[in-house]
Amino acid sequence: MAIRAYRKRALWAAVLAVCTAAVTLVAQPASAAVTCDVTYTTNDWTTSPGNGGFTANLTVRNTGDALSSWNLGFTFPNSGQRVSQGWSANWTQSGANVTATNMPWNGTLASGATLSLGFNGTWSGSNPKPTTFRVNNVVCGGTPSPSPSPSPSPSPSPSPSPSPSPSPSPSPSPSPSPSPQPDGFVRIAPTSVLVAEGGSATAAVSLSLQPTSNVTVTVSKQSGGDADLTAAPTTLTFTPANWNVPQTVTVSAAQDADATGGTARFNMSTSGGGVFYFSSPLDATEADDDGTTPGNEYIQRFTSLYNKIHDPANGYFSPEGVPYHSVETFLVEAPDHGHETTSEAYSYYLWLEAVYGQVTGDWTKFNTAWASMERYIIPSTQDQPTNSFYNASSPATYAGEFDDISAYPSQINSGVSVGTDPIAAELRTAYNTSDIYGMHWLLDVDNTYGFGRCGDGTTKPAYINTYQRGPEESVFETIPQPSCDTFAHGGRNGFLDLFIKDSNYARQWKYTNAPDADARAVQVAYYANEWAKAQGKQSQIASTVAKAAKMGDYLRYAMYDKYFKQPGCTSTSCPAGTGKNSATYLLSWYYAWGGATDSSAGWAWRIGSSHNHGGYQNPLAAWALSTQTDLRPRSSTGASDWATSLTRQLQFYKWLQSDEGAIAGGATNSWQGHYATPPSNLPKFHGMTYDWQPVYHDPPSNQWFGFQAWSMERVASLYYASGNADAKTILDKWVSWAMANTTINANGTYQIPSTLRWSGAPVASWSSTTGMPPANPGLHVTVADHTTDVGVAGSYAKVLMYYAARANHTGAKNMAKALLDGIWLNQDAKGVSVPETKADYNRLDDAVYVPPGWTGTMPNGDPINSSSTFLSIRSFYQNDPDYPEVKAYLDGTGPAPTFNYHRFWAQVDVAVAMGEYGRLFPNG
Template sequence: MRRRKLALGALPTLAALCSLSITAPVVAAPLPAAPSIATAVDAASVDRFLELYEKIKDPANGYFSDHDPPVPYHSVETLIVEAPDYGHVTTSEAFSYWIWLEAQYGRVTEDWGPFNEAWASMEEHIIPSAAEQPGNSAYNPASPATYAPEHDTPNQYPSQLDVDVPVGQDPIAGELRSTYGTPDVYGMHWLLDVDNRYGYGQCGDGTSSPSYINTFQRGPEESTWETVPHPSCDRFVHGGQNGYVDLFVGDQQYAQQWRYTNAPDADARAVQAAYWALTWATKQGNQSQISDTVTKAARMGDYLRYSMYDKYFKQIGDCVGPDTCPGGTGKDSAHYLMSWYYAWGGGTDGAWAWRIGSSPSHFGYQNPMAALALSTVDQLKPRSPSAVADWDTSLGRQLEFYRWLQSAEGAIAGGATNSWNGRYEQPPAGAATFYGMYYDWQPVYHDPPSNRWFGMQAWSMQRVAELYYATGDATAEALLDKWVAWAMDNTTVDAAGGTWQVPAELGWSGQPDTWDPGNPGGNSGLHVTVTSRNQDLGVTSALARTLMYYAAESGDTAARDMAGDLLDAMWAPNNQDGLGISVEETRADYSRFGDEVYVPPGWTGTMPNGDRIESGATFTSLRSWYADDPDYPQVEAYVNGTGPAPSFRYHRFWAQADIAMAMADYGLLFP
């Protein structure tokens, strides 16, 4: 039997001046100057960092599992639904924030052991081992994967594989294998069931933890509420007669298989953290303590290049028609952006394997700091022959992308795709383009729209602000001049009262001008409005860090002062508790606990705990264990119409880590 390569891997859950031109980054030295360590500091801010750090690391507070080494949970609380559907799963995002947090700890204390330990935990728990990705030696770079069109809604799945659609060649697999002496991929899968709550274990053993799992597979309208959680290694032990595979992909026969999906923003964040760790440790004279970890970060960056490629390695630009758009050769399938994912998989028998990139790119996933590190810092340059040149190209391309997407007001619009509707369809007439890729105001997912959340703005522009601080790059400066003014105009803060309002949701209209690198347009037809505001802690912290890095380089005292006021407001007594920093969050969206999950008529199966997978299943019926959660009664009352929208004081790992790091940044940037 010919076993086709199953191309799964969708992932849920970041100055418009006519005369502005894109300039190459200005890098004066491999490692830019860092703030003085443990001498010229604002001691109060650094003390705040250490206080919150100790709360995060205290085992009694529940941020980490009891594995050895430990695993950070998505949140202390178990009942929480966002991109993760349960608080005690975790993500590559959380691991990357942990590594970044420990880099800051080394900066403040000169103790680099925890930084190395965090990377070691990531390597053990969320980067698949050779045994967990068998068969990569059978991978054929000339035929990376079999095409399966994406569809608009879950009820259009499974998607039929089509062996007749041309796909391109994978131009980096050979050099990666030659460089590292292995056919295996060194990158994080995005989602772990930390304590085996679902019961899959590893490869169906039912008991091992953490366990690789996945959720999103069925197009842009599949929200978290409409997913079927499934194991990353599917031996057909659970689910239906073909495990879970035939919920997503249609084929003549099905094989037991494994598949992993990488979230490029998380791997890039880990590289970004390694860059700063190296910068700070070098200033201390301690770089030898982290040299092995830095080498691993460079390796991760080598494989992260898979996110620079079209999903099926088709040519970039004007790629219309799955049958007519040709497969790429060499690097002409590379867009050089950080796309939404890359994925890889194969048979559990080791007989076949596949790999895919991703056609859509969201501005929020871009990380020019990682690109800077991987293209200019000797210790972080990946070893593969073409990697440094690729990352150098990516750095310039990412800055162009931000510039192309900057609205008239200053916020950054969604992104672009090389595959309209995930099927290489004809885009709407007049669609603006970026190197032949089509503007998409909500790349990848639509429920909710992927660029409605202001957090994408703060996350991504913080990286641009770091780049500006590290290099003085003129393009980064121009982007920030306009973005910072817009963000500050839409932010209010009462530091003494411990309250503030930052943008929460954004509305978009129009589109950018088609990109011309030699003559960038002014984007007078691309507009944003702030439609709601809130006190999201992690987003507020990311905004404050953006403002402070911008202020540290530009000398903008208003940005510096607003950053400080936001930190003071978050630190106010009314926002303090024994676990860290928290604010009241009302979750009206929890009405969707009762949402129906599409299961094709006639398809039946069971979850490991016996929950039935069949037509009429709901988010809760596939997760019946939620009924035992102590926070569930208020959710149940709300869903049943007998109670108000539930409220919580959540402690998300990434948000607490970001707040702590913001305190350290402020104390060291503004002594």
């Protein structure tokens, strides 16, 4: 049975700064009202000097009221641009003016919904992008045309219009005859595939409408495509009986000796049936394997998983292109719903597309992933509007954390001294803004809860938060709340007075960063940069890599104590920090920031975290930010801080390394979360007290082997990239322990560690800035049980392969290969998965602590009071298709439910492991 830890974010302080004077205001959206967003991307090619063709793909997002029909209009900047063939709309062009109207099957466009359409075109002279788009005669992101539609509803972040390109005034030209109106369309899933060199990929084809007689679909390759890519069969026959039964088109890539990939487009035309069908094309991209023969099996596996993850039918992404935490909706672990997402998932999205760029040479998808992350999970200026009022000499007001949830709400106490923030001014100078450039950790992608964006109730994705009440608060005891609390939901003071006790409450916004995710994004940017350089394409991702460096600059907030107090605190009266003496130079569990929604209130706050977990460190990111020119932070001290952090993190690993080799929990500067006096027998790391279960206790934070695999993958990446000797010393011992506790069976199946048990402590305190701590003969780990978890196994395999590639360790290489082969035995239609029995779901009807007398409601009307349970404030789960199996278990009439989950991070960890093994060991 796979046992998953609830990877809680200790977010208990994200609402701890509140204004001391009550403020009355009307809830406002986080950004200006618009009707629509349109993104327009092209793939251009040249047919002769000054002439060429292109494919344009458009995504239209309706941010206003629901539409029952629509038309999209824009004007080409160049008179030489023409639409030749389009899909998912009726396309017409008059002069430079282009109009697309809905098909019979896609005219309804709900509020917040998106649609994709596109066309093939030709150009002469140049091919600049249109600058303005209109839906139903309303300019997207701007002012309505003379025939306006009804007023749109608010949108969080309209897409900027592309910069105009100068061109001559368009000449009028006759309007072409409109194409006949199609009755149906050819369904293709997916519409793009990645094909490994020497391998193949498939797409399912069917019809949307029953014909009156047989229909022939002809598959033809568009001229100019890569000759290595072919499709078969070239004709498909659908009858009035099997018209909606998918038939398979297989695209194959020939094995050759070159080291480049290629692309091809396969068009589909229909004849017969008495029905006019429209069809979009099938695009194929070759993933090169550097000419190995007879083909790189692991690159082929990467392409197979990549296609499954990107297949819309499998449901890994929302209509907005946001990766879900999991395909399945009924999933309760760290996120409390599968269709939430995390900054963790976004960092894995980047990793998937980085490996795609490595195997294809196409970096547009990597840039797209970062752009999506920036749009949806990095708060915009409108989402964090009052940062300019932040006072670095008074970052936040103290409120303690407590083990017992019943100790909440926690009293605000301005009498406890807080230190100064030493990096705010240099960040503002470096980037000319007071905004924070970091991901918030949790999004309600589909707005399942109904908070919307800043209280509007409708906008999605929506920023939300959960954990707020100490280390004993499991996911089953959380009360979700909006990140922008305008008191539109919850109780009299929104949700604030569930967590914080004060005389007055103010409407506010607040976000919490999970540093391991931002650090992973930096790590991935390093890999992408190196791979793009090797291809001569670094310029294509230079601006994205610069954003990763910026993210790393702000990530330094994770190096500081929660209230910027100096390390060594044993009471609330311990010294406040000045300069950088409150820095630990480790990656703590979170940093958070917030402020008033009312600009006249004039306040904002920032905090770090006092708790440091071994599983969150990322020495590869520290090394990249301190040594790599393209990733060098712009601030005056960013690179030097990360250089210090690199040494400190490696010391931390060594100080926490057990006698067997596994890495123990961590250390805290705030015992029990309120600077209590720690037990005198516990050793300290640079003043912070050893804690075998830092941050959360239900379940213990370091019992999950996944933290070992994730963290050691970063150490192994550092060793592989730089040859760091200290990293090798740590890995030598860890790899030996992990391999000794891994079983590869004769039939190819595997067992890896799952639950860990700990005893003892580091041998001594450590405070030196140089050298490495001694061994720990009295600190021990035992493996309580094992698992076949595919995601953890994929990450673990990466540890072994990076280590093996640098150390030339044949045993580690062979075990990595065996794990990947074993994982591949668990393929299914959506990826790879194993059955998981969720006995912990017996807690779904556990009571959720609500302070006596407190009452409120969730946006859907679910009451919040002393009788609330996890499920009672999440009544939407009763409509989930998996609910009957769960309910039978809760009622005692059925066994613990068993599901095959497809977590986004797990699928990507496996896909990346396959791709990286193919790169590192191309001959198997």
